[in-house]
Amino acid sequence: MSGDGIHGLNDPATPSARRVFYAALAGTLILRVLFAAVLPMTGDEAYFVVWGMHPALGYYDHPPMVGWWLTALLALGKAEWWLRMPAILLSPVMAWGIMRILRPRTGPMAYWTATLFLISPVSLYNVFITTDTPVILFIFLSGWACYRASLNGHLRDYALAGVAVGLGMLSKYFEGLMAIAIAAYWLLIDRRAKAFIGLLLIVAISAALFAINLYWNYEHCWDNFLFNLSNRTHKGFTPSGPPLYLLTLLYLITPPLLLGLFRARVALLARIREPLVGGFAVFAGVPLLLFGLLSFKNVIGLHWLLGFYPFVFVLFGALADGRSHRQSLRFMTVFSLLHVLLLGTLLALPVHDLRFTGKNYPMVVLGTQTERIWQAAEPYAKGRHLATRGYASAAILEYHTGRHFAVFGSGSDHGREDDVLTDFMHWNGRNVLLISTNNLPASVYAPYFAHVEKRVVEIDGAPISLILGDGFRYPAYRRTILTQIRERYYHFPGWLPVGSCPFTQRYFDSR
Structure with a gap:
């Protein structure tokens, strides 16, 4: 030494x-x-x-x-x-x-x-x-x-x-x-x-x-391999x-x-x-x-x-x-x-001083003020399935409330475990409360419900959307969102032996 x-x-x-x-x-x-x-x-x-x-x-x-x-x-x-x-x-x-x-x-x-x-x-x-x-x-x-x-x-x-x-x-x-x-x-x-x-x-x-x-x-469905070796892998040279x-x-x-x-x-x-x-x-x-x-x-x-x-x-x-x-x-x-x-x-900073995070600020509010958001949303939750637009917000809300939140929409290549946990066939005709940090218009959800209403609550300056969807239209959701998910995230090569694929079997193989 x-x-x-x-x-x-x-x-x-x-x-x-x-x-x-x-x-x-x-x-x-x-x-x-x-x-x-x-x-x-x-x-x-x-x-x-x-x-x-x-x-x-x-x-x-x-x-x-x-x-x-x-x-x-x-x-x-x-x-x-x-x-x-x-x-x-x-x-x-x-x-x-x-x-x-x-x-x-x-x-x-x-x-x-x-x-x-x-x-x-x-x-x-x-x-x-x-x-x-x-x-x-x-x-x-x-x-x-x-x-x-x-x-x-x-x-x-x-x-x-x-x-x-x-x-x-x-x-x-x-x-x-x-x-x-x-x-x-x-x-x-x-x-x-x-x-x-x-x-x-x-x-x-x-x-x-x-x-x-x-x-x-x-x-x-070889989910781990599709996620790690295919779905999230970029094609070509990444200069940065x-x-x-x-x-x-x-x-x-x-x-x-x-x-x-x-x-x-x-x-x-x-x-x-x-x-x-x-x-x-x-x-x-x-x-x-x-x-x-x-x-x-x-x-x-x-x-x-x-x-x-x-x-x-x-x-x-x-x-x-x-x-x-x-x-x-x-x-x-x-x-x-x-x-x-x-x-x-x-x-030590108050939440409202974290606005420098820009477009991510609503998610900062959701992660730090979850109880306040749920207090505003809970009166609308009775008799409704609960959902968000992304896995992170769904998981944060589920952790704090003890209630299951589904991921509504195609989501991302990350966090797709909800494909296993939620069966949208059972939602057909039911009512849904969707909590979203994305201030999208109600018309985005209109194809999937008989009636949609949007309400916005402001928490520390962040607009949190509460989407009230009545009469979920499962056939329309299957035809668009679920089909898109299948093509994007469950497209495995033909040479790969597959014993079972719960997602495709649940929504497509029986039809």
């Missing part, structure tokens, strides 16, 4: 690094709980909470893991901070793991690296419960287990890696990039025969778990993709960490055969490289990278010297404080 140390950093006996780490662990955990308690439930989070209300082996957009977690959490309560508890604990758990991975090789430096991870902006404010929460955890655990297996050759650790990969694939398909990285590590660095046997064990165990998802997709991806990496990893890794490039090449260096270089580098190639076709979201982000810190801790750690800690402290001040300021 090179470097000049931080406060006796190279002295294994010094307790200072450990004390700072545990102080940061406690402080950041308290801050994360506070953020989780005061931040409004987002549309995506509420959508996954709806999954938890309807436990299943799979859901339209992604595999089911976060839905399973939320089903368990909902059994004990539905407060935002409680449902976000897995996300609250995620960064502390990974920071502790980073420390445990590094400590045998780097001594007290491991505590400084883990502290650096704890105080990074994303580790502070990312308290949202989404499909990313479980996959980030299982990506980290699969990398940790593979590293241990590479050190000791125990088949038990390879088996644990297989379980982590399989559970990650039941969370989100980004775990597949980790599986590719594990295979690349064997191919490029660890070519021992026992490592190959371990790789086969990982494949066997993860494939057995992933079979659950394959079976569900076979019986449900690569530069935006590089800026995202710069923001996420930060310039001092990148500088520290650049300074350690000679040591990286010299130690690439070591499991600690070579393993985490591959576990971070291969997925990030693949995302870079994908950025030519898609804009890469920051949350896509969070599963592989901790591995960069492990690599930094293994290679960077004391000077790089000092610079990174100073920068990260200031950088994160700016994020905390900005987020705190936004949370």
Whole structure:
């Protein structure tokens, strides 16, 4: 380990690094709980909470893991901070793991690296419960287990890696990039025969778990695959993709960490055969490289990278010297404080001061003033089915009211789980209350009802439309909206074997 140390950093006996780490662990955990308690439930989070209300082996957009977690959490309560508890604990758990991975090789430096991870902006404010929460955890655990297996050759650790990969694939398909990285590590660095046997064990165990998802997709129109590989995939070159991806990496990893890794490039090449260096270089580098190639076709979201982000810190801790750690800690402290001040300021602002969000302001009002909106709408709800025009608003209203809200209209390629939950055939002739943040004229809804009336309530300066539709015309809705949905979102290739497709069977196959 090179470097000049931080406060006796190279002295294994010094307790200072450990004390700072545990102080940061406690402080950041308290801050994360506070953020989780005061931040409004987002549309995506509420959508996954709806999954938890309807436990299943799979859901339209992604595999089911976060839905399973939320089903368990909902059994004990539905407060935002409680449902976000897995996300609250995620960064502390990974920071502790980073420390445990590094400590045998780097001594007290491991505590400084883990502290650096704890105080990074994303580790502070990312308290949202989404499909990313479980996959980030299982990506980290699969990398940790593979590293241990590479050190000791125990088949038990390879088996644990297989379980982590399989559970990650039941969370989100980004775990597949980790599986590719594990295979690349064997191919490029660890070519021992026992490592190959371990790789086969990982494949066997993860494939057995992933079979659950394959079976569900076979019986449900291959929804996950259509969503992730077809419906949301752009065709052709995306010019803004690569530069935006590089800026995202710069923001996420930060310039001092990148500088520290650049300074350690000679040591990286010299130690690439070591499991600690070579393993985490591959576990971070291969997925990030693949995302870079994908950025030519898609804009890469920051949350896509969070599963592989901790591995960069492990690599930094293994290679960077004391000077790089000092610079990174100073920068990260200031950088994160700016994020905390900005987020705190936004949370302290009255809702009407958030009008700078422009056309998104009505959705901000719906997310923060849901109870007031429901108080205005509830007198019209008796005897009516409830609906909105989008999955986010439907999920937010369902979370706060406990009443099911359907998605009326074609919606978007995201959030199509309502295709499973709502049967519009049963709405025929019934009355509907639709709450909308889009100030569309009543004539938009006229083809689907015998009579339509629009009323507008103003909440903190945002017009919220209440559409009262009497006598729902299911045949007209099927002929236009449902047919459009089938062509756009349930058009799977003929060579793909399909056991069942509830959406098309419900509305079309029997006719």
